Amino acid sequence: EPEVTQTPSHQVTQMGQEVILRCVPISNHLYFYWYRQILGQKVEFLVSFYNNEISEKSEIFDDQFSVERPDGSNFTLKIRSTKLEDSAMYFCASRAGTQRASYNEQFFGPGTRLTVL
């Protein structure tokens, strides 16, 4: 069964450093997302991406964040200068968007745990 994959599973970085989190969405999916989950809290939307551009972003997704789909398979989240409060689990998700039945179902990757020291 196709699945979303993410690398690395765990990233430790120093405050102020840049990190790139990588995702490979399901191959025929058209909509891509990043979410984050601070330990013990709810999953929060960061950004959505469709047709090679950002569709929507939350107030969390400030100028320190960027996303890119550098080729036909990868979808990346870059944090330019990490802060302590960026420590969280980051989930990538994708959705087909081609059929009414798939309107709502987003498929989540296993996540990258980011620890900022």
Next chain:
Amino acid sequence: GQSLEQPSEVTAVEGAIVQINCTYQTSGFYGLSWYQQHDGGAPTFLSYNALDGLEETGRFSSFLSRSDSYGYLLLQELQMKDSASYFCAFPRGDDKIIFGKGTRLHILP
């Protein structure tokens, strides 16, 4: 604004039935979803109700009442592997899902 309210924790016994409630406030409502998340795992889609009524998928059922801004997830024949957090959520157009804070389900043997 947008909000979803659900209990923080629920405890039930293996083999029993449990209901997790969710109330919401939003404009432009498209439907209510439920996601399951095991510790350290990713959210996994369980169900989606666009219309009022009950949707059944195996041991899990989900109910929606749009007039009451209320829904619930019903889990039957509970198994230990059902111990997880359950999030109600609603999609906002094509762009995102807004999640509730989650209900931690504890199952006792």
